[in-house]
Structures are given as structure tokens and as C-alpha cells.
């Protein structure tokens with residue numbers, strides 16, 4: 001989908017190295033009325049959200065040494081790339097084929113290998129087939145109320161009894177509701193991002 005799009009590249013410091021993220025300059029230019037009518041689909045994937053940076057930095061600080069990792073709603077793919085750079089075997093997923101294409105291109109640009117797949121949380125078969133996942137990543141996924149019940153059901157199935165989910169969020173109301181409900185099944189440790197304390201990384205481990 002790069003053809004004809006105005007693109008920009010950003011350099012971000014993650015885990016002691018500089019990662020390059022290419023993205024459309026103006027995500028609003030990608031609005032597609034038909035897709036919005038169908039799924040209320042908005043091209044949020046095309047922005048690099050502060051939560052992605054926070055999650056990438058948290059992941060980049062950990063040695064993953066072959067750990068299987070899946071990122072949900074990967075957008076441009078920064079946390080997935082940070083996880084691959086930290087030694088993880090990473091699958092980056094999103095329901096937007098354009099997002100997945102950008103994530104794959106960004107991984108190549110940074111010299112790391114990731115696998116990618118177009119998967120929606122409402123049809124998660126390809127993710128469940130490969131569960132349990134030792135580490136599930138997601139940044140800024142809980143921006144709409146409809147995502148709360150879907151992820152409350154999906155995450156326990158993905159992490160199984162021993163995995164963990166790291167979810168970064170800038171304090172959105174649906175995320176707070178998600179965390180309150182998730183606390184029944186998970187122990188949750190939340191840490192503020194040193195670069196912007198409104199963003200926190202929540203580490204969920206099954207009780």
C-alpha cells in the first residue's frame with residue numbers, strides 16, 4: 001500500500017539501539033468510508049502511539065532468548081520488532097492487512113525477522129492454534145468499549161496457565177474497565193513509562 005502514500009520515518013531509541021519506523025505521514029488520509037461502514041474500522045494502525053514506545057522499551061530491556069511472542073493489534077510493529085531484537089521468535093498480528101504490511105517492512109528495515117499474520121480478535125483461530133504463548137504483547141488496544149469483552153475472553157486463552165500478557169495503555173477508560181475485570185483472573189503489575197507517566201505497561205500473569 002506504500003504506492004502514492006506520503007511516508008515518514010522516525011528513529012526511536014529502544015533497548016540500547018535505534019529503531020526506524022516508517023509510517024504514513026497523515027493517518028486521516030487513509031480513511032475509508034466503506035470499511036468504516038462495515039466494521040467501524042478507522043486507520044489507527046498508521047500512527048505510532050506513545051504506548052507502543054513504552055511497550056517496546058519494556059520489551060527491549062528483557063532478554064527473550066527464543067521465547068515465542070505474539071503481538072496483537074501490532075500497527076506499525078514497534079514492540080514486535082523490539083521483541084525480535086531482544087531474541088524473541090515473534091508473530092505480529094493485526095486485523096488490518098496494511099498494518100501487517102507496514103510491520104513486516106519495518107522489521108526488514110531494522111534487520112530483524114518477524115512473522116506476520118492478518119488476524120482479528122473476533123476470529124482468533126490462527127492464534128489459538130498456536131497457544132499457549134509465553135508472551136503476548138499489545139499496545140493501546142483498549143481504546144474502544146467493544147474491545148474490552150473480546151480481549152477479556154481472548155487473553156486467558158492465549159497465555160494459558162504459564163504465559164504472560166504485557167499491555168501498554170495511556171489510561172483510557174475502557175482499559176481501566178478491562179484491568180478491573182482482568183484482575184479476577186490475573187495478577188497485574190503496572191509500571192509507568194519513565195518517558196511519559198500517563199502511559200503504563202501492565203504485566204498480567206494468571207492467578
Ligand SMILES: C[S@@+](CC[C@H](N)C(=O)[O-])C[C@H]1O[C@@H](n2cnc3c(N)ncnc32)[C@H](O)[C@@H]1O
Nearest residue numbers: 044045049052073074075094095120121139140
Ligand atoms: C490504537 S491502534 C494501536 C497500534 C499500535 N499497537 C500502537 O500502539 O502504535 C489499535 C490497533 O489495534 C488494531 N485492532 C483494532 N481492533 C482489532 C481487532 N478486532 N482485531 C485485530 N486488531 C485490531 C488496529 O488495527 C490498530 O492497529
